[in-house]
Amino acid sequence: MDRFLTVQRGAATALDSVQIPHCDYADDIALTSNTAENLQLQLNKFFDYTHFKGLKLNTDKTKVMVFFSMSNSAIPTFTYNVTCLELVTEFMYLGITLTRDGSMLTAAEKMTDKYRPAIARVYRICDSKGIKHRKQALLWLFQVFALTAGLYGCQVWATSSLTYIPQKSPPHMSFT
Numbered sequence: 001m002d003r004f005l006t007v008q009r010g011a012a013t014a015l016d017s018v019q020i021p022h023c024d025y026a027d028d029i030a031l032t033s034n035t036a037e038n039l040q041l042q043l044n045k046f047f048d049y050t051h052f053k054g055l056k057l058n059t060d061k062t063k064v065m066v067f068f069s070m071s072n073s074a075i076p077t078f079t080y081n082v083t084c085l086e087l088v089t090e091f092m093y094l095g096i097t098l099t100r101d102g103s104m105l106t107a108a109e110k111m112t113d114k115y116r117p118a119i120a121r122v123y124r125i126c127d128s129k130g131i132k133h134r135k136q137a138l139l140w141l142f143q144v145f146a147l148t149a150g151l152y153g154c155q156v157w158a159t160s161s162l163t164y165i166p167q168k169s170p171p172h173m174s175f176t
Contacts, residue, residue, distance in 0.1 A: 065089065118148075
């Protein structure tokens, strides 16, 4: 796929020499770019790639999100082949909720919302079985029901201390 999606059109990173054109995991892909023109070029190239491989993209599930944008009015319409893609302000990718302001607070809150019921479930099971004082049983139930929910997407849990949200988008982080 790299021959279709070139690094020269990827999103800039904190390292001047590193650009990331796409992030892939199984059948999920996120195209990244710092300009509207390059993103549209990537979408066109991705169509060429999927057409070449005989694959079909579900455009109903395909979304566009522009980080650090103040409004949608200055953002152009993006297309995949001839289909216009929906512009969103929040999107879930690999279980992590991304928001256009770049904050991970929403992601952390949504992960916590999944973790709390799992802890409550362990408590209810232990209470109903009369085993809430048996530490080994409690630990085993916690590992089975709660730990898996808590670890899914755990990389966002420590982000509350990261409070840098630019007031004005750095040049490499906006379309306009």
